[in-house]
Amino acid sequence: MKALKIILYIVLALVVIVTAAIFMIPTEYKVERSTTINAPKKLVMQQAGRFENFAKWNPWGKLDPNMTTSITGTDGEVGAKYSWEGNDDVGKGSMEITAVTDSRVDEKLVFLTPYESEAATYLVFEEVDGATKVTWGMQGSNPRPMNLMVPMMDGFIGKDYEAGLAELKKMTEAIASSDTFRGLKVEKMELSPRTYIGRKDTVKWADMQGFMASSFGAAYGELTKKKAPMAGAPSSIYFVWDEANEQTVMAAAIPVEGEYTLKGFEAFPAGGSGYKIAYYGAYEGSGEAHYAMDDYFTAKGLEMTEDLMVIEEYITDPTTEPDTSKWLTNVYYIPR
Known part of the structure; x- marks a missing residue:
């Protein structure tokens, strides 16, 4: 009986802690990763901000070689949309360009499966000592009680962003050093x-x-x-x-x-x-x-x-x- 009471107290304590956490942890999240690429800003923006190139360096494409994708609208411009559908690792969703300037591309990210959600993603470009610093970010919100995941978002998304930016850097620097284009x-x-x-x-x-x-x-x-x-x-x-x-x-x-x-x-x-x-x-x-x-x-x-x-x-x-x-x-x- 004493053991049962102890277990009950522990459960109640966990409920109190989790309930408190739900109301203490913010619902908003923001994840950013950056890298510096030895290439002109215009080239980096072209490789990062166009969906036809995004398909080559994004870290999720390798999770499903049979994933189907499509691009509608004028690639690289407002209204262009990249849609994908694949296995459980990549799910189904879309990205749509919502704004473009000479130093930033904003997109709306929508997941349909394995769960429904929306977020804002962005790419920011800055010239630094003859190179280009690119920042890839995502911001959104998880309603309570899903906000318990907010502290883990940086770890979940950040490692993928780091892998993607590393591939973008490798790909873009190879293009910048080349003298052959379109064969x-x-x-x-x-x-x-x-x-x-x-x-x-x-x-x-x-x-x-x-x-x-x-x-x-x-x-x-x-x-x-x-x-x-x-x-x-x-x-x-x-x-x-x-x-x-x-x-x-x-x-x-x-x-x-x-x-x-x-x-x-x-x-x-x-x-x-x-x-x-x-x-x-x-x-x-x-x-x-x-x-x-x-x-x-x-x-x-x-x-x-x-x-x-x-x-x-x-x-x-x-x-x-x-x-x-x-x-x-x-x-x-x-x-x-």
Whole structure:
């Protein structure tokens, strides 16, 4: 009987302690982890703040190789949504971007299984001594009596955040140190001083081939008559690329050595240090080279400005080489 009383007192004491804890422990929680990545902030934000990249470094993907995922909306922008469904370890839920600035991405996290809950997650980016500090955080609330879990949230979530940030750091620093993007190598190079002689106009995408053919032919014919010292293959120079109206402001021109003018044609001087991609393939696929160059600039912390001269140099004559995989186009990005 005495033993029973002791057990009863212990149980009552535990009830009192647990009840007190329920009302003493806060319902709100916040978990944060940070790491410093040796890469430009724009690149870190791209790798951390886009769901297509999040899928590569988040720590939960390894828990279920057969997990199904989907992305809706414009990735990286407000309204984009990442949804997943997997085994009991990962459950089912979604993340939706609710706000984006130049230093922060906010998301709404919703779990549907194994239990229903919501939380706010965020990524904060800060430039520090040439590197980028990224902070990954979560904040939310557990209603009583589930608030008893609040003191353990930091341990539960924190170790996963640490693992995820470590993978993000490894992945992003590898990209930042690379010179190959989309399978295309970017080279630093020196373009010899030259002048491009040709015609400049606003051209619809559908009319580009015809514009280039007539302009190249006219410029080449006149330059041949003048015995001009040519410095390369026929080239297109792009000044504006207007996707909304499917048109471009461009020049179709022939390069000649040094300074040069030709009556009836415009002259576009070029030369100096820049960047080059040697692209092999059909002309309609050359956009990959420009996307790769954009990725390179992001990875190296460079800016795409209006001062850049964007040039495509058509090395291979398609009339003598039927295999499009052998067509070489040199893509140059040269400061004006």
